[in-house]
Amino acid sequence: xxxxxxxxxxxxxxxxxxxxxxxxxxxxxxxxxxxxxxxxxxxxxxxxxxxxxxxxxxxxxxxxxxxxxxxxxxxxxxxxxxxxxxxxxxxxxxxxxxxxxxxxxxxxxxxxxxxxxxxxxxxxxxxxxxxxxxxxxxxxxxxxxxxxxxxxxxxxxxxxxxxxxxxxxxxxxxxxxxxxxxxxxxxxxxxxxxxxxxxxxxxxxxxxxxxxxxxxxxxxxxxxxxxxxxxxxxxxxxxxxxxxxxxxxxxxxxxxxxxxxxxxxxxxxxxxxxxxxxxxxxxxxxxxxxxxxxxxxxxxxxxxxxxxxxxxxxxxxxxxxxxxxxxxxxxxxxxxxx
Amino acid sequence: xxxxxxxxxxxxxxxxxxxxxxxxxxxxxxxxxxxxxxxxxxxxxxxxxxxxxxxxxxxxxxxxxxxxxxxxxxxxxxxxxxxxxxxxxxxxxxxxxxxxxxxxxxxxxxxxxxxxxxxxxxxxxxxxxxxxxxxxxxxxxxxxxxxxxxxxxxxxxxxxxxxxxxxxxxxxxxxxxxxxxxxxxxxxxxxxxxxxxxxxxxxxxxxxxxxxxxxxxxxxxxxxxxxxxxxxxxxxxxxxxxxxxxxxxxxxxxxxxxxxxxxxxxxxxxxxxxxxxxxxxxxxxxxxxxxxxxxxxxxxxxxxxxxxxxxxxxxxxxxxxxxxxxxxxxxxxxxxxx
DNA sequence: TATGGAGGGTTATCCGGTTCAGAGAGGGAG
DNA sequence: CTCCCTCTCTGAACCGGATAACCCTCCATA
Numbered sequence: 001x002x003x004x005x006x007x008x009x010x011x012x013x014x015x016x017x018x019x020x021x022x023x024x025x026x027x028x029x030x031x032x033x034x035x036x037x038x039x040x041x042x043x044x045x046x047x048x049x050x051x052x053x054x055x056x057x058x059x060x061x062x063x064x065x066x067x068x069x070x071x072x073x074x075x076x077x078x079x080x081x082x083x084x085x086x087x088x089x090x091x092x093x094x095x096x097x098x099x100x101x102x103x104x105x106x107x108x109x110x111x112x113x114x115x116x117x118x119x120x121x122x123x124x125x126x127x128x129x130x131x132x133x134x135x136x137x138x139x140x141x142x143x144x145x146x147x148x149x150x151x152x153x154x155x156x157x158x159x160x161x162x163x164x165x166x167x168x169x170x171x172x173x174x175x176x177x178x179x180x181x182x183x184x185x186x187x188x189x190x191x192x193x194x195x196x197x198x199x200x201x202x203x204x205x206x207x208x209x210x211x212x213x214x215x216x217x218x219x220x221x222x223x224x225x226x227x228x229x230x231x232x233x234x235x236x237x238x239x240x241x242x243x244x245x246x247x248x249x250x251x252x253x254x255x256x257x258x259x260x261x262x263x264x265x266x267x268x269x270x271x272x273x274x275x276x277x278x279x280x281x282x283x284x285x286x287x288x289x290x291x292x293x294x295x296x297x298x299x300x301x302x303x304x305x306x307x308x309x310x311x312x313x314x315x316x317x318x319x320x321x322x323x324x325x326x327x328x329x330x331x332x333x334x335x336x337x338x
Numbered sequence: 339x340x341x342x343x344x345x346x347x348x349x350x351x352x353x354x355x356x357x358x359x360x361x362x363x364x365x366x367x368x369x370x371x372x373x374x375x376x377x378x379x380x381x382x383x384x385x386x387x388x389x390x391x392x393x394x395x396x397x398x399x400x401x402x403x404x405x406x407x408x409x410x411x412x413x414x415x416x417x418x419x420x421x422x423x424x425x426x427x428x429x430x431x432x433x434x435x436x437x438x439x440x441x442x443x444x445x446x447x448x449x450x451x452x453x454x455x456x457x458x459x460x461x462x463x464x465x466x467x468x469x470x471x472x473x474x475x476x477x478x479x480x481x482x483x484x485x486x487x488x489x490x491x492x493x494x495x496x497x498x499x500x501x502x503x504x505x506x507x508x509x510x511x512x513x514x515x516x517x518x519x520x521x522x523x524x525x526x527x528x529x530x531x532x533x534x535x536x537x538x539x540x541x542x543x544x545x546x547x548x549x550x551x552x553x554x555x556x557x558x559x560x561x562x563x564x565x566x567x568x569x570x571x572x573x574x575x576x577x578x579x580x581x582x583x584x585x586x587x588x589x590x591x592x593x594x595x596x597x598x599x600x601x602x603x604x605x606x607x608x609x610x611x612x613x614x615x616x617x618x619x620x621x622x623x624x625x626x627x628x629x630x631x632x633x634x635x636x637x638x639x640x641x642x643x644x645x646x647x648x649x650x651x652x653x654x655x656x657x658x659x660x661x662x663x664x665x666x667x668x669x670x671x672x673x674x675x676x
Numbered sequence: 677t678a679t680g681g682a683g684g685g686t687t688a689t690c691c692g693g694t695t696c697a698g699a700g701a702g703g704g705a706g
Numbered sequence: 707c708t709c710c711c712t713c714t715c716t717g718a719a720c721c722g723g724a725t726a727a728c729c730c731t732c733c734a735t736a
Contacts (some may be wrong), residue, residue, distance in 0.1 A: 003457060003459070005721090005722055005723080006722070006723065007722075007723090015685075015686090016685070016686055016687080017722085017723075017724095018685075018686065018687085018724085018725085019684085019685060019686080020723095021723065021724060021725085022684095022685090022724095025724085028683090028684095029683085029684065029685075030683095030684065030685075031683075031684060031685090034684080034685090046453075046457065047457070048453070048454060048456075048457025048458050049458060049722085049723070050394070050458060050459050050721090050722050050723070051390075051393075051458035051459060051460050052389075052390040052391075052392075052393035052394045052399070052459050052721085052722080052723095053390075053394055053691090053721075053722035053723040053724085054390075054722085054723065054724080055389075055390035055691090056388070056390045056391055056394055056690090056691045056692065056693090056721090056722080056723075056724090057690080057691055057722095057723065057724045057725080058690095058691070058724090059723095059724080061390070063438075063460075075420045075421075075424055076417035076418075076420040076421040076424065076616065076633075077417055077616065077617050077618065079414035079415055080414075081420070082413045082414040082419070082420055083413075083414040085439070085441070086413055086414065086441045089439070089440060089441040090441075092440075093440060093441075093442070096454070098438050098439075098440065098455075098460065099438070099439050099440065100401075100436050100437070100438060100439075101423070101427070101436075101437050101438075101439045102427060102430075102431060102436060102437065103423070103424045103427040103428075103431075104431070115384075115386075116386060116434075117436075119341060119384070119385075119386025120386050120387060120388060120389035120390075121341070121388050121389060121390050121692095122389050122401075122436065223617060224617040224618070224620065224621035225617070225621075227621075228621060250617060250618065250621065253591075253618070253621055253622065254621035257621050257622050257623040260623050261623055278414065278415060279415050279561060279562040279563070279588060280415060280562070280588065280591070280618065282562065283562035283563075283565070283566060283588065283591055283592035283595050284591065284595050284622070285595040285598050285599055295414075343691090343692055343693080344692070344693065345692075345693095353715075353716090354715070354716050354717080355692085355693075355694095355716090356693095356694085356695085356715075356716060356717085357714085357715060357716080358693095359693065359694060359695085360694095360714095360715090363694085366713090366714095367713090367714070367715070368714065368715075369713080369714060369715090372714080372715085387692085387693075388691085388692055388693070390691085390692080390693095391691075391692035391693040391694085391721090392692085392693065392694085393721090394691090394692080394693075394694090394720090394721045394722065394723090395692095395693065395694050395695080395720080395721055396694090396721070397693090397694085459722095
C-alpha cells in the first residue's frame with residue numbers, strides 16, 4: 001500500500017529518477033517518446049508528487065491560510081464567512097491551492113497560528129480579516145515578511161496589501177434613500193465597535209445624516225439577541241426612530257421580530273434595512289431591504305491578489321465593488337405619529 | 339530572513355544536528371544540560387520544525403481534510419457546516435492538527451481532491467459528509483486505505499468508521515409530541531432525497547405517523563425558496579396539514595413567512611418544527627420549536643475519532659446524542675376547521 | 677577528417693529533519 | 707589493571723523530489 005515515488009516509475013521505465021522528474025514536469029531533457037512512456041506509467045500506478053518533498057526544495061507549499069477569530073456561535077450564523085470562503089476556494093482550486101483553516105479564540109492565538117504555519121513552511125501566505133484599530137496582527141505579519149492580503153480597510157493595514165469594499169458610498173445611498181422616504185430619525189444597530197469597518201460605517205452614517213436626520217448608533221456583538229435587545233430599547237424610547245439600519249441580517253431579522261412583537265408595523269411604522277443580503281433576508285415577511293454585495297466575488301478577488309503576491313508580483317490596494325441597496329418590503333415612507 | 343534550521347542551532351550550540359534533533363524531540367541521547375542549552379537557543383531564534391522535512395520522513399502531515407460538495411449559496415446559509423467545523427477545529431487545534439478545506443462542485447471532484455491530498459501526503463485522514471446511497475466516495479476511500487471518519491449513517495459507510503446521530507428517535511419524539519397536541523395531518527418538508535439521512539428521517543417519519551396521523555413528504559434542496567414553495571403548496575391543498583416539520587431552519591423560517599402571508603396563523607392554524615436549532619430559529623416570531631443538537635460537539639467527536647484512527651487505534655461506530663425537541667411558540671394544539 | 681552543437685540522459689548534491697550504527701569517555705566490578 | 711557497560715554524542719544514510727553540471731551520441735558543417 002506504499003505510495004509510488006518517482007524512483008518506482010524510474011525503475012519500471014528503465015531510466016533514472018531525473019529523467020522521470022523532467023518528464024513529469026514538462027521540462028526539456030527527455031525525448032517525447034520517453035516522456036510519454038513515463039507519463040503513462042505514472043498514470044497507471046497513480047503517482048502524485050509528494051508535496052512534502054516538493055516543499056522541501058524551496059518550492060511553494062501550494063497552500064494559504066485563514067484563521068478566524070470569532071466565537072463559533074457567530075460564525076455559524078453569519079453567512080459572510082462561508083460565502084467568503086467559497087469565493088476564495090473557487091480561485092484557489094483552479095490553481096490547486098489548498099486552504100488551511102483554523103478557528104481561534106484570540107488575536108494573540110491567531111498571530112501564533114500564523115507564526116507556526118509560516119515557520120513550518122505550511123503556507124505561502126494568509127488572509128487577514130476583521131481588522132482592528134492598531135491591530136497587533138498587522139505588525140506581526142509585517143515582521144514575518146509573509147505574503148498577506150488584508151480583507152479590510154487600507155487605513156489600518158500598514159504595509160500589507162488590502163482589499164476592501166467602500167462602505168461610505170453604501171451608507172450614503174441608504175441614508176439618502178431613507179431620507180427621501182421622509183425618515184428624519186434613523187438608527188444604526190452596528191456590530192463590534194473595535195472593528196475598523198464598524199467605525200468607518202459609523203462615521204459615514206453620522207456624516208450622511210448630518211443636517212438631514214437625527215441619528216443614533218448602538219453597538220452589538222452581531223448576535224440576534226443583542227440585535228433584538230437594541231431594537232427593543234430603540235423602539236421603547238420616546239423619540240423612537242422610524243428607520244433602523246442593521247449591520248447584519250441576523251440582527252435585522254431579530255429586529256423585525258421584536259417590532260412585530262411590539263406591534264410596530266413594518267414598514268408602516270418602522271423601516272428596516274439589513275447590511276449584507278442573504279436568502280434569510282428574503283424569506284421573512286416583509287422581505288428585508290438589504291445592502292447586497294457579491295461576497296464570493298469579494299473572496300475571489302482577495303484570493304487572486306494573494307496568489308499574485310505569492311508569485312512575487314506587487315499588488316496595489318484594491319477597492320472592490322460597494323454594496324448596492326436592494327429595496328424590498330421592509331422599507332417604506334415614514335409615517336408620522338403613532 | 340531565512341528561516342532557522344536545526345543546523346543553525348547545531349552550529350550555535352557547537353553540537354551536531356543529531357544532538358539538536360534529539361534534544362528538541364525529547365528523546366534520550368543528550369544530557370539534560372545540553373538539551374536545555376539547545377532548547378534555549380531554539381526558542382531564542384524562533385525555530386520551528388519544517389513540516390515538509392518532517393513529513394518526508396514518513397511522519398504524519400498533522401493535517402486532516404474536509405471537502406464540501408454543496409453549492410456555496412447553501413453553505414453560506416446553513417449554520418450546520420460552520421458549527422461542525424468549529425467543533426472539529428476545537429479538537430484539532432489542541433493536537434496542533436490543521437484542517438484542509440475545499441469546496442467542490444461534484445462528488446467526482448471530491449474523490450479527486452481526496453486522491454490528490456492523499457497522494458501528495460498532504461493529509462493523514464479525512465471526514466466524509468453528506469453520505470449518499472451507494473456512494474462512490476466510500477469505495478474510493480476504502481481503496482485508498484486512508485483513515486476516514488464518515489459523518490453519517492453507518493448503513494452506507496462500508497468498512498469506514500461512522501459517527502452519526504440517531505435520527506429515528508428524534509423523529510418519533512417530534513411526531514409523538516405533535517400527535518399529543520391533536521395533530522392528525524402532519525407534513526415533512528425534507529432535504530435532498532439522495533442523502534442517506536433524508537431517507538432515514540423519511541422512513542422514521544412515515545413509520546411514526548403510521549396509524550396515528552396522515553403524513554406527507556415533500557423533498558427540496560434545503561433552500562428557503564424551495565421551503566417556501568413547498569409550504570405554499572401544502573397550505574393550498576384541500577386537506578392541508580396542521581403541522582409541518584422542516585429539515586432545516588432556513589426552510590422553517592421561510593415556511594413561517596409563507597404561512598403569515600397566507601393568513602395561516604402560527605401556531606393556531608399551523609404548527610411548525612425546525613430540524614436543527616439556531617439563533618435564527620429563536621429570533622423569529624413566534625420562535626420556532628426545534629430539534630436541538632450540539633453540532634460543535636458532534637464535530638468534536640468526529641475529530642477525536644479521526645485522530646484515533648490516524649494513531650492506529652480501531653474506532654467502533656459511534657452513535658452520537660440524538661436531537662432533542664425544544665418546544666417554543668411555533669407549536670400548539672391542533673385547531674380543527676378553518 | 678576534425679569540430680561544434682544539439683538532443684537525451686546520467687551522476688552528484690541539496691532541501692531539513694529523523695534514525696541507525698558506532699565511537700569515545702567515564703565508571704563500576706572482578 | 708582489565709573488561710564491560712552506560713552515557714553522550716557524531717557520521718552517514720535516508721525520505722522524495724528538484725537542479726546544476728557533465729557525458730555520450732549522432733549529425734551537420736568547415
